[in-house]
Amino acid sequence: MSLSKKALEQSFKDKSVVELEDLVHLIEDHFGYHVQLTRLEQSVELTDTQKKKLTSEIFRDQNVIHQLTQAENDRHNGISTYSDDEDEFARFLNEMNHGK
Incomplete structure (x- = not known):
């Protein structure tokens, strides 16, 4: 899976600053994945x-x-x-x- 630089730029064309939340939404919308972020110091428990x-x-x-x-x-x-x-x-x- 990939996203071209042009498509990435198009997604954020109206933003002067891209927030982490913007990147998460882009991944979810473009690739169809649910993204959950966890800080590195927190341990991740598998279900x-x-x-x-x-x-x-x-x-x-x-x-x-x-x-x-x-x-x-x-x-x-x-x-x-x-x-x-x-x-x-x-x-x-x-x-x-x-x-x-």
């Missing part, structure tokens, strides 16, 4: 729906499946390189295997 969608997308990626399968094989061979949290790793493997 349960967003988490489920991201998890689904991640487990569709064959590279991720391969890496987790390799990590599972390594784990069975006594080599655990995934993380310090074995319960979390087991949960990931369970989710991956149920998604097949």
Whole structure:
């Protein structure tokens, strides 16, 4: 997606100063996205729906499946390189295997 410089200039032709709100409206109107701004120092919490969608997308990626399968094989061979949290790793493997 892109917006030409000419279209951008046309959108703000009557403004001497472009406010952040103007940019948000331009993005929403031109690209059809809902934009929500959050200050950097604030942590952003994903909704349960967003988490489920991201998890689904991640487990569709064959590279991720391969890496987790390799990590599972390594784990069975006594080599655990995934993380310090074995319960979390087991949960990931369970989710991956149920998604097949």
